[in-house]
Amino acid sequence: MATTLRLILGDQLNARHSWFRQTDDSVIYLIAELRQETDYTHHHVQKICAFFASMEAFATALDKAGHRVHHLTLDDTADFADLPALINALCKQHGCQQFEYQRPDEYRLLQQLREFRLPKGCRRLEYDTEHFLLPFEDIDQEFTPGKLRMMEHFYRRMRKRFLILMDGDQPRGGRWNFDQDNRNKLSGAQLADVPAPLTFANPVGAIIERLQRHGVDHFGRATKSLLWPVTRKQAQSLLEFFCTHLLPNFGRYQDAMIGATTGDDTSWSLYHSRLSFAINVKMLHPMQVIDAALAAFERSEGQIDLAQIEGFVRQILGWREFVRGVYWANMPDYAQRNALSAERALPAYFWTGETGMQCLRQAIGQSLNYAYAHHIQRLMVTGNFCLLAGVDPDEVDQWYLGIYVDALEWVEMPNTRGMSQYADGGLVGTKAYAAGGNYMQKMSNYCGQCQYKVSAKTGENSCPLNSLYWHFMDRHRQTFNRNPRLGMIYRSWDKMAEDKQQAILARGQWCLDNINSL
Ligand code: FAD
Numbered sequence: 001m002a003t004t005l006r007l008i009l010g011d012q013l014n015a016r017h018s019w020f021r022q023t024d025d026s027v028i029y030l031i032a033e034l035r036q037e038t039d040y041t042h043h044h045v046q047k048i049c050a051f052f053a054s055m056e057a058f059a060t061a062l063d064k065a066g067h068r069v070h071h072l073t074l075d076d077t078a079d080f081a082d083l084p085a086l087i088n089a090l091c092k093q094h095g096c097q098q099f100e101y102q103r104p105d106e107y108r109l110l111q112q113l114r115e116f117r118l119p120k121g122c123r124r125l126e127y128d129t130e131h132f133l134l135p136f137e138d139i140d141q142e143f144t145p146g147k148l149r150m151m152e153h154f155y156r157r158m159r160k161r162f163l164i165l166m167d168g169d170q171p172r173g174g175r176w177n178f179d180q181d182n183r184n185k186l187s188g189a190q191l192a193d194v195p196a197p198l199t200f201a202n203p204v205g206a207i208i209e210r211l212q213r214h215g216v217d218h219f220g221r222a223t224k225s226l227l228w229p230v231t232r233k234q235a236q237s238l239l240e241f242f243c244t245h246l247l248p249n250f251g252r253y254q255d256a257m258i259g260a261t262t263g264d265d266t267s268w269s270l271y272h273s274r275l276s277f278a279i280n281v282k283m284l285h286p287m288q289v290i291d292a293a294l295a296a297f298e299r300s301e302g303q304i305d306l307a308q309i310e311g312f313v314r315q316i317l318g319w320r321e322f323v324r325g326v327y328w329a330n331m332p333d334y335a336q337r338n339a340l341s342a343e344r345a346l347p348a349y350f351w352t353g354e355t356g357m358q359c360l361r362q363a364i365g366q367s368l369n370y371a372y373a374h375h376i377q378r379l380m381v382t383g384n385f386c387l388l389a390g391v392d393p394d395e396v397d398q399w400y401l402g403i404y405v406d407a408l409e410w411v412e413m414p415n416t417r418g419m420s421q422y423a424d425g426g427l428v429g430t431k432a433y434a435a436g437g438n439y440m441q442k443m444s445n446y447c448g449q450c451q452y453k454v455s456a457k458t459g460e461n462s463c464p465l466n467s468l469y470w471h472f473m474d475r476h477r478q479t480f481n482r483n484p485r486l487g488m489i490y491r492s493w494d495k496m497a498e499d500k501q502q503a504i505l506a507r508g509q510w511c512l513d514n515i516n517s518l
């Protein structure tokens with residue numbers, strides 16, 4: 001019987017894929033732990049565990065459903081140099097006449113799978129992942145390489161295309177965007193009302209032992225019991241939990257940040273869904289997530305208001321699909337972009353959290369603890385600091401790619417190199433997301449616990465972000481001067497007395513020269 005080898009990558013755990021509609025003994029499914037995947041960047045241990053545990057659970061589920069599955073661990077694949085070497089060996093061993101794969105979401109893997117040489121007589125066939133809402137073939141119509149596309153316009157077209165939150169051809173409630181209503185701060189007292197996050201206790205001790213046995217390099221807090229969902233059932237429970245307990249306040253506190261206190265277990269995730277890992281590995285389909293949230297909204301009879309549901313839909317239907325489009329339209333050049341010529345090394349405290357800057361200490365500390373930070377922590381705390389300090393976007397990308405449980409290059413890179421670092425010169429957003437201590441003071445309670453004074457711009461106790469902000473704006477004046485969204489900032493800088501400007505710039509320079517000791 002002619003045999004087909006079908007590859008399932010670690011982020012292709014889509015039980016609803018048409019591949020699995022019927023069983024076929026002539027098809028072998030391959031799910032493999034590989035050193036090329038543990039080693040392409042320096043990963044958080046919880047990220048590797050979440051991927052490996054989910055792959056194992058998926059293999060078990062396929063096996064139970066009657067499919068022929070080869071689930072290989074690092075012990076089985078250690079002798080193979082890379083994925084092509086493994087595929088070739090298996091094709092020869094089983095006399096495969098066909099090798100099939102789903103189109104990878106990552107450029108690196110797509111090139112590898114399209115280009116390696118198969119054994120003679122073995123054909124290669126590429127399938128769609130059947131996951132994204134915008135068909136891969138339509139990316140070219142929506143995005144042009146090297147050209148800015150406005151996410152807001154893209155999002156509106158997606159709302160119309162999928163008839164989501166629409167009244168005829170008008171947006172429900174008369175507005176497309178409720179962002180202005182979604183900027184609330186959370187106080188320490190309000191933290192008590194935030195529901196404790198639903199977490200899981202998946203045993204991953206055997207995986208951690210395997211990583212040790214094979215000398216796989218990793219960092220972050222290792223826990224033998226993993227809190228991330230690793231099965232479709234767990235992912236669905238997390239989705240239900242979100243719709244019931246968190247969606248009613250999702251948009252309202254989307255941008256809020258709050259420092260951890262001893263014993264509190266809610267401050268790290270607040271009203272965020274923590275669904276990104278489950279969606280990115282395709283245990284959940286984005287439309288399934290949107291449908292569940294819309295159903296909860298309709299059921300709630302006003303308890304969940306329009307601003308909350310619109311805020312959530314925009315993330316999945318808008319941002320997630322948008323960054324994927326930017327990635328594919330602009331790769332491989334995108335990975336080389338460094339529009340602001342940033343070259344500084346990433347400070348060592350990004351790997352330890354050991355810094356006097358409370359905002360960074362909290363955001364990095366929780367990232368090391370949970371392999372998770374919510375969007376505003378990624379954008380406005382760690383990302384903002386790297387932007388202001390001019391850290392090399394290659395190093396920033398590698399850090400984000402390694403530390404977060406949901407990090408895959410197609411979504412990590414446009415968010416980091418693009419939205420956060422402006423290294424793409426403005427393909428994701430029209431302005432740099434730069435901020436001083438004021439922003440942190442407005443959206444978090446970090447500053448109250450900090451050794452630095454958020455109200456001061458100069459002096460040795462002044463908040464480093466304040467002077468770094470003006471140093472950044474000053475050294476990139478040529479780039480941002482004529483940006484309509486930033487012009488006002490230069491006008492207020494120009495009104496400042498020159499000696500004050502010089503003192504701020506001197507403090508900013510001192511912070512850059514002593515960046516590792518801040
Ligand atoms: P929620 O706040 O609950 O949002 C709901 C869902 O919307 C998310 O699960 C996600 O699927 C989607 N979403 C929200 N914002 C974005 C966005 N900007 N881009 C794409 N999808 C979005 N997201 C990743 O999935 N992987 C990454 O590697 C990643 N790296 C990032 C790096 C930086 C510098 C920044 C600023 C953002 C990054 N994001 C990334 C986007 C976003 O921060 C995460 O998707 C989100 O924090 C995941 O947590 P959540 O599931 O609780 O999200």
Ligand code: SF4
Nearest residue numbers: 357359440447450463
């Ligand atoms: Fe961060 Fe400055 Fe606030 Fe300290 S004072 S937490 S460094 S913004």
